[in-house]
Amino acid sequence: MDRLVHAQGALTDLMIRFGPRALVAILTLVAGGVVARWVGRAGERALARLDLEPPVRALLLRIVRLLTFLGFAILALANLGVDLLPLIAGLSVVGAGIALATQGVLSNAVAGLTIIFTKPYRVGDFIAVAGVEGRVEEISIFNTTLVHTDRSRVIVPNRKIVGEILHNYGKIRQTRVSLAVAFEADLVGALRTVSEAVASSRRVLGEPSPLIQVAEASASGFRIDVRPWVSAVDYGFVEGDLYVAIGGALRARGFAIGYPQLEVRMPRGTAPDRAGASTDEG
Secondary structure (H helix, E strand, C coil), rough: HHHHHHHHHHHHHHHHHHHHHHHHHHHHHHHHHHHHHHHHHHHHHHCCCCCCCHHHHHHHHHHHHHHHHHHHHHHHHHHCCCHHHHHHHHHHHHHHHHHHCCCCHHHHHHHHHHHHHHHCCCCCCCCEEEEEEEEEEEECCCEEEECCCCCEEEEEEEEHCCCCCCCCECCCEEEEEEECCCCCCCCCHHHHHHHHHHHHHEEEEECCCCEEEEEEECCCCCEEEEEEEHHHHHHHCCHHHHHHHHHHHHHCCHHHHHHHCCCCCCCCHHHHHHHHHHHHCC
């Protein structure tokens, strides 16, 4: 009975000593949650003015809310009488250990922030970097997701992108096809036929205008070079369509497709002399 009375007295003493502090700490945490939500809404309005990707915007808002609530949590601990200096020192040691153990993750995060604010590419752009290429599907704080032309997804860590040579094609690319017509062909008519065939392709863009020209006189004939602009997603698929369309149009209008030729000429009188020499020897 004496122990029960003693425990009750000790509990009452603790309630008197720490009850108000605990109540203030709880109210501080509640206020921290409310303020964090308010700061998050204000930050969302502010970030809406910036041209950021939705996942990046959401991540930055989470960080802002977390830091705001963390500040109120520190105030609550200070109100409870917790000595913050040893706590901060301990957290610093733990943070240093975590940083050493997650160097790759942190470098990806720093690289991701660099990409977010410098904007070397955007979602929808077609890029080539680190030996891979594809259309940018998503930019996160740790990696960038590309969609390859074969519809596979390539996940590239952001640290592999920052500091490397990046080729950003945007949303369109220039492809190239070439074929030869015979030397005796009407070049003006052939170029007109090729231009009409290229314009009829549904994958070729009207703007920018395609480049169509006679590139050189090769062993096969006059080589016509065609460099049309296509959507980045169609790059790699349009060449076959263009060869079929251009080749069919040229044949339909009587233009001979050039092919490698080798003309051998023998000096006049060489063959009879050899034949006569053979007859004499016989």
